[in-house]
Amino acid sequence: ELKVEQNPLFLSMQExxxxxxxxxxxxxxxxxxxxxxxxxxxxxxxxxxxxNGAVKQEGRLMASLDTKxxxxxxxxxxxxxxxxxxxxxxxxxxxxxxxxxTLLAVQP
Amino acid sequence: GAVVSQHxxxxxxxxxxxxxxxxxxxxxxATTMFWYRQFPKQSLMLMATSNEGSxxxxxxxxxxxxxxxxxxxxxxxxxxxxxxxxxxSSFYICSAREDSSSPLHFGNGTRLTVT
Numbered sequence: 411e412l413k414v415e416q417n418p419l420f421l422s423m424q425e426x427x428x429x430x431x432x433x434x435x436x437x438x439x440x441x442x443x444x445x446x447x448x449x450x451x452x453x454x455x456x457x458x459x460x461x462n463g464a465v466k467q468e469g470r471l472m473a474s475l476d477t478k479x480x481x482x483x484x485x486x487x488x489x490x491x492x493x494x495x496x497x498x499x500x501x502x503x504x505x506x507x508x509x510x511x512t513l514l515a516v517q518p
Numbered sequence: 519g520a521v522v523s524q525h526x527x528x529x530x531x532x533x534x535x536x537x538x539x540x541x542x543x544x545x546x547x548a549t550t551m552f553w554y555r556q557f558p559k560q561s562l563m564l565m566a567t568s569n570e571g572s573x574x575x576x577x578x579x580x581x582x583x584x585x586x587x588x589x590x591x592x593x594x595x596x597x598x599x600x601x602x603x604x605x606x607s608s609f610y611i612c613s614a615r616e617d618s619s620s621p622l623h624f625g626n627g628t629r630l631t632v633t
Contacts, residue, residue, distance in 0.1 A: 443621075443622075451626070451627070452611055452624050452625060452626045452627040453562075453611070453624045455621070455624075458621060498561065498562070504618075505552065505564055505567055506552065506564070506613070506622055507564065508554075508561045508562045508563075508564075509561065510561050511560075511561045513559075
């Protein structure tokens with residue numbers, strides 16, 4: 411059974427700081443996604459990573475993929491309050507399986 | 519971009535009644551749709567995968583007689599929660615894709631409350 415684990419589950423950080431969220435998965439995959447979810451809302455697509463070594467950046471967020479290690483990271487640079495949300499990675503193996511989620515709270 | 523419309527966004531029903539949730543792809547043909555359930559402060563759990571014209575494939579532990587999924591056309595899938603109970607209260611999210619190489623597009627979700 412595919413397992414997708416995120417670390418940490420909860421992250422409280424100050425504005426201006428940097429941090430990384432980790433996503434480990436237990437089997438080979440076609441692709442990996444990162445999503446953002448605000449409270450009471452559905453998912454917003456952030457990144458799709460298709461190959462080993464892929465790196466994508468959008469604003470203060472950067473995602474990378476290491477398929478050999480079965481690891482993806484979401485790096486946050488100089489966090490701002492607007493980034494507060496829950497972040498999910500999701501691994502596609504035919505169907506899409508979500509990670510455990512990371513609740514990010516950026517404190518002013 | 520591709521849009522998936524989910525309706526209703528919120529529904530409250532009484533225990534024992536049935537509720538139908540619709541998921542429509544508005545500007546593409548969705549050969550595959552997925553239904554997820556999310557309990558508060560938890561991740562999204564895949565309930566079932568539906569392919570147009572075929573019976574849905576349910577994940578382990580999901581009762582197919584309780585959660586009826588119909589994907590009768592390339593733009594519409596429905597999830598019917600039958601004989602709902604309070605423990606079925608959850609956030610249900612559908613997603614759809616055009617083909618296996620296409621990205622998934624998510625609906626806005628349906629908040630179901632069973633009283």
